[in-house]
Amino acid sequence: MSDMRLIVAGAGGRMGRALVRAIAESKGAVLAGALEAPGSELLGKDAGVLAGLPANGIKLSADLWAMSKEADGILDFTVPAATIANVAIAAERGIVHVVGTTGLSGSDNAVIKSVTNRAVVVQSGNMSLGVNLLAAVVKRVAKALDQGFDIEIVETHHRMKVDAPSGTALMLGQAAASGRGVTLDEHSERGRDGITGARRPGNIGFASLRGGTVAGDHSVTFLGPFERLTLTHQAEDRMLFAHGALKAALWAHGKAPGLYSMADVLGLADI
Numbered sequence: 001m002s003d004m005r006l007i008v009a010g011a012g013g014r015m016g017r018a019l020v021r022a023i024a025e026s027k028g029a030v031l032a033g034a035l036e037a038p039g040s041e042l043l044g045k046d047a048g049v050l051a052g053l054p055a056n057g058i059k060l061s062a063d064l065w066a067m068s069k070e071a072d073g074i075l076d077f078t079v080p081a082a083t084i085a086n087v088a089i090a091a092e093r094g095i096v097h098v099v100g101t102t103g104l105s106g107s108d109n110a111v112i113k114s115v116t117n118r119a120v121v122v123q124s125g126n127m128s129l130g131v132n133l134l135a136a137v138v139k140r141v142a143k144a145l146d147q148g149f150d151i152e153i154v155e156t157h158h159r160m161k162v163d164a165p166s167g168t169a170l171m172l173g174q175a176a177a178s179g180r181g182v183t184l185d186e187h188s189e190r191g192r193d194g195i196t197g198a199r200r201p202g203n204i205g206f207a208s209l210r211g212g213t214v215a216g217d218h219s220v221t222f223l224g225p226f227e228r229l230t231l232t233h234q235a236e237d238r239m240l241f242a243h244g245a246l247k248a249a250l251w252a253h254g255k256a257p258g259l260y261s262m263a264d265v266l267g268l269a270d271i
Contacts, residue, residue, distance in 0.1 A: 004253050005032035005071045006246075007095075009086055010078040011060055012042035012050060015100075015238055019075050020051035022242035028250050033067030035074075036060040037082065068093045073249045077241075079162075080104050084111050091119035096252045098245050099123040102167030116259040122252050124262040125167030127244030131218065132262045134233045135175040138220050141229065142179030147202045149224040151176050156209040156217040164208035165190065172220050173204050 006023060010016040011034035023031050034047035040060070048056030061067055064086060068074065073096035076083050083101040090097040099112065102125055112121060126132065142151065153176075155169040165173075170184070177184040182202065189203040199205070216235035221228055235241070244262065251265045262268075 003028055003030045004073060004250055005030055006249060007031075007033035007035055007064070007067055007071050007074040008047070009035040009064075009074055009076040009082065010037075011047050012036045012040060012045070013078075015077040015241065017051040018238050018242040019077070019245060020047050021053060022239060022246050024048070024051070024053055024056070026243070026246055029246060031056060031058050032071040033064075034058050034060045035064050035067065035086075036062060038062040064089050065093075068095055071095050072253060073098065075100070075245050075249060077101055077245070080108050084108055087112055087115055087121075091115035094119065096120045096122070096249055096255075098127075098249050098252070100125075100127055100167075100241065100245055102170075103163035104167075113259055116257060118257050120252050120255050120257055120260070122248040122260045122262070122265065124248070125169075125171035126216075127241045127248060127262055128233070128235060129244060129266060130233050130240075131168055131171075131235075132266055132268060134218070134220070134231055135172055136263070136268045137231060138172055139175040139179040141222060141231070142176040143181075144179075145222055145224065147180070149222040150199060150201075150203075150205070152205040152207070152221045152223065154207045154209070154219050154221070156211075156214050158213050158215070159211050161210060164210070165206045166208070166216065166218070168216060168218050169206055169208070172218060173206065176204050176220065 006029050008016050008019045023029050036042050042060050045060050046055045047058040075098045077100040153169050155166045173184050187203050189205045215238050219232040221230040248265045
């Protein structure tokens with residue numbers, strides 16, 4: 001089978017540059033396009049040079065329709081508005097869309113889901129193998145422990161991250177809620193400040209820390225009577241997310257239309 005031809009969305013950003021490097025370092029995929037926002041000062045720059053590699057001749061462009069003509073997939077770690085704009089084009093072209101964008105609203109996710117009857121989408125709040133294994137364990141633990149154990153999720157990211165809680169924290173919250181047999185929307189507790197009153201039984205709490213250059217630390221703590229259990233994942237470099245996204249794209253190539261997750265990619269969907 002020939003190499004999968006991939007477009008990197010947001011190719012001028014930190015994650016985009018990591019994705020360009022991951023493609024260059026891996027077998028089975030080649031860079032077919034580098035997408036950047038209209039008006040960006042990076043348009044026309046060489047994607048390889050921006051990623052700290054030799055020039056590869058792929059210039060950053062804002063025209064996804066044109067570059068997707070000869071592509072098999074797009075790796076998308078951008079912002080919600082850009083991802084939603086990319087969804088329609090990727091579906092129309094029939095290319096795999098790997099979505100790692102966080103901060104998506106319920107209506108954004110509905111738009112993504114609406115194309116999956118005719119398109120292949122792999123969406124996850126985190127593309128890390130370790131984090132997805134953590135989510136599977138969190139679901140199991142939440143199911144095993146009753147509501148006498150409170151659940152608190154703490155995440156730390158670099159100072160430039162714009163959304164909170166992180167997509168990974170929400171993914172872990174969803175896993176805990178699923179294990180408990182409840183919905184996260186109805187049992188989520190965030191942003192405590194002032195006189196909040198006692199903690200409501202059964203809720204899943206979130207706390208977000210921002211600073212420095214942290215790639216991503218997440219912990220889920222189950223706090224019961226006289227004991228607590230903490231499950232933790234620490235990301236040391238965003239390249240792990242890039243390689244996970246690339247693994248997802250290669251796995252999805254040739255799959256039937258549908259909405260998939262990293263749990264599907266890693267064979268964890270039934271856990």
